[in-house]
Amino acid sequence: MELKLSASYDATPEEVFAIVTDATFREQACEKTKALSYDVQVSESGGDTIVRVSREMPSNDVPDIARKFVGQTLTVVQTETWHPAAADGSRHADVAGEISNTPVTLKGTASISAGGGQTVQAINLDVKVAVPLIGKKIEPFVVDAIRSGLQKEHELGRDWTN
Structure with missing residues (x-):
């Protein structure tokens, strides 16, 4: 299932890139999304900047049909x-x-x-x-959860640019 989302900032591309690759910003985004715990790593590889965020989230909003898969x-x-x-x-990112x-997997691009x-x-x-029969029924819930988290991150990004 496709998820497209965008946000506009009163900042230059360089300033927005500096924000989205800032470990403190990503940690605050994890807190804003109510992560129980998180790990943020920002590293360089060649000319690329790699941002890896791992966050443990409560599964309260996961529908019952999917809860047996996530705990x-x-x-x-x-x-x-x-x-x-x-x-x-x-800039573009994979x-x-x-x-x-x-x-559950996600793959795409950011710009x-x-x-x-x-x-x-x-x-x-x-x-x-990737669950036979019920996967397509669960995808909208997963997409909504990801969208909600991204929107909170964008709100925080706007705060950082002001």
């Missing part, structure tokens, strides 16, 4: 590999993630680009729940 908590691991800036300052010990005096951060993910 009382779930660990969401997401890795963004941000590539070097283009001449205009825009995004991969999973909910550990479940058949930061200038437009109309603002900078737009966009994410485009394909979320898969």
Whole structure:
């Protein structure tokens, strides 16, 4: 199931990139999404910046049909590999993630680009729940949970740019 989301900031692409690759920002985002525990790692590899966030989340909002797959908590691991800036300052990232010990994966891209005096951060993910018969029924719940977390992260990003 596809998930597309974007947010605009009153900042340059360089400033938005600095925020999304800042470990303190990512830790605050984990706290804002009510993570029970988290681990944030930002590293460099060649010209790429790699952001890996692992967060343990309560499974309270998981529908009963899926709870047997995840238990009382779930660990969401997401890795963004941000590539070097283009001449205009825009950036693109490969995004991969999973909910550990479940058949849930996500894969896609993220971007930061200038437009109309603002900078737009966009994410485009394909979320898969590889469970025969019920996977397609669970995917909307997973997508909604990811969307909610990303929206909270975008709100925090706006706070950081003000």
